[in-house]
Amino acid sequence: MAGISDKALKSQYAENKYRFNDGSELQNKEFSDGSGLEAYDADFRMYDPQIGRFWQMDPLSDLFSDWSPYVFANDNPVSLNDPLGLASDSASALVPAPPKKVPVQHPQCLTCKLPKPDVAKAAGPAPSKGDAHAGGDDHGTLWHLWNDHNVVTDIAYEVNSVNLLAKGYDFFSTMLTGHDSYGVQQTTTQAATNLAVTLPMGRIGEGVLLVEQGITVLGSYGKYLELGEQLGAKTFNIPDAVWNTLTEDQKWAANIRFLNRAISRGDRIVLSNSAFEAKAGTYFYRELQYLYSKGYKVASNGMELIK
Amino acid sequence: MKDILNYESRDQLYKFLIRDFGLVKVDENYDAEAFGNFFVMLSAREFMLKYINDRSYLTIEIASHSEPSKWYDLSFIKKFIYHPDDINSNDRLIDNTTRIEELNSFLRTDFDLISDLFNADNYMNTRQEIDKLLKEQFNKDFPGMSIGSA
Numbered sequence: 001m002a003g004i005s006d007k008a009l010k011s012q013y014a015e016n017k018y019r020f021n022d023g024s025e026l027q028n029k030e031f032s033d034g035s036g037l038e039a040y041d042a043d044f045r046m047y048d049p050q051i052g053r054f055w056q057m058d059p060l061s062d063l064f065s066d067w068s069p070y071v072f073a074n075d076n077p078v079s080l081n082d083p084l085g086l087a088s089d090s091a092s093a094l095v096p097a098p099p100k101k102v103p104v105q106h107p108q109c110l111t112c113k114l115p116k117p118d119v120a121k122a123a124g125p126a127p128s129k130g131d132a133h134a135g136g137d138d139h140g141t142l143w144h145l146w147n148d149h150n151v152v153t154d155i156a157y158e159v160n161s162v163n164l165l166a167k168g169y170d171f172f173s174t175m176l177t178g179h180d181s182y183g184v185q186q187t188t189t190q191a192a193t194n195l196a197v198t199l200p201m202g203r204i205g206e207g208v209l210l211v212e213q214g215i216t217v218l219g220s221y222g223k224y225l226e227l228g229e230q231l232g233a234k235t236f237n238i239p240d241a242v243w244n245t246l247t248e249d250q251k252w253a254a255n256i257r258f259l260n261r262a263i264s265r266g267d268r269i270v271l272s273n274s275a276f277e278a279k280a281g282t283y284f285y286r287e288l289q290y291l292y293s294k295g296y297k298v299a300s301n302g303m304e305l306i307k
Numbered sequence: 308m309k310d311i312l313n314y315e316s317r318d319q320l321y322k323f324l325i326r327d328f329g330l331v332k333v334d335e336n337y338d339a340e341a342f343g344n345f346f347v348m349l350s351a352r353e354f355m356l357k358y359i360n361d362r363s364y365l366t367i368e369i370a371s372h373s374e375p376s377k378w379y380d381l382s383f384i385k386k387f388i389y390h391p392d393d394i395n396s397n398d399r400l401i402d403n404t405t406r407i408e409e410l411n412s413f414l415r416t417d418f419d420l421i422s423d424l425f426n427a428d429n430y431m432n433t434r435q436e437i438d439k440l441l442k443e444q445f446n447k448d449f450p451g452m453s454i455g456s457a
Contacts, residue, residue, distance in 0.1 A: 220359075220361050221341070221342075221344040221346070221359060221360070221361035221362065222346060222357075222359065222361075222378075225341055237340070237341050237342070238341075238342060239339065239340050239341070239342075240338075240339045240340070240341075240342060240343030241339070243342045243343060243362070243363070244343060244363075251362070251363070275445065275453075276438070276441045276442045276445045276453075277379065277380075277383075277438075277441055279366065279380040279382065279383075279395065280395045280396060280397035280398065280448070281364070281397045281398045281400075281401075282361060282362075282364050282366075283361065283362045283364065284361075285397075288449070289449075292449050292452050296452070297451075297452050297453070297454050298449075298452050298453050298454065299454055300453070300454050302442075302453075306454065
């Protein structure tokens, strides 16, 4: 595809083989027969950007019966990604739900003193305007704009919550009613600002509209998946049917890719088991070794890694 | 002990404990959505054991009834008794079958000693000693990683 390649304008640039799909390497030198074939090497399949399809069937195709087994990123390459060639980020257990917002408490803010609605309500209709500020002691939009709960986090949360497929309703409720999923007031202006400010920051093809610092949980079986679910955090997880088809090197490569994503997001890394008790040789221990090599330190209680 | 990771044949791993030492199976779980991880929990008079497959790494963990939420890899206890200066040696290259056979052998020969270490009277001392050794080993294996260790 020389006509639209990065060499069309300035041929002296070194070729970038990692332009797309989160680190999948472009394979184009192998095809020296003038065929013009190009493909990105996802871990499990080859992706052909010229036809927008994988060359091989999805090993997990049984799980996504609504989609062609050759489809890339649910036909939505702008918002979604599939670096492993297993499942697009929106559907993959490798990339679970966005992190939950932990609102900052302001002692002078009546909103903050109100009990937050159950997170489960996030999927339902937002409360009507005024509920969150019952009592009438509203400090006003301007106060919130300048003093509100970590604005950057709020923006990130709001837009990450806008999973356009599943949570669109919640976002548009915010736009219409002025409340976010937690019943905390978000003015229409703010909601619109959130969208306007955040969309340009979104990384195309990342699977989420905004790369927000979140939480990643590591540990041993029996604890880390549970804790990850409790925290709404990301955890490394692959179904038995796929895991058992991988070689040891492929298993570790998948694990490394998961860790690299956590690192690149700047996630807070919480441990479900004490680092000091990690058995040498286990995946948990190897994860610690890898993060140690990346400059992480372990908190004195052994339950968190800090960069 | 063919295909030791096969959940269907898990009973082969610990049947001697039930038959010879009177342990009772109290819980088990298999998770096809997460690597095919599984565990089987057994209870003895003074401690509990868990045969656990975590991402294809099979091992045995142990906890005292005095603190049922705190599990140690059984190899730590073996090293604590025989080689306390090397409590957390890397056995990634040991295959699952060998690892389980060695730990089962340890259980057979040192069952009474393990019971003593994990009974209500001695557990806190045991825990304190093991935690101290593990932290020392961690600081040796990961110099400067633990905040406050340097």
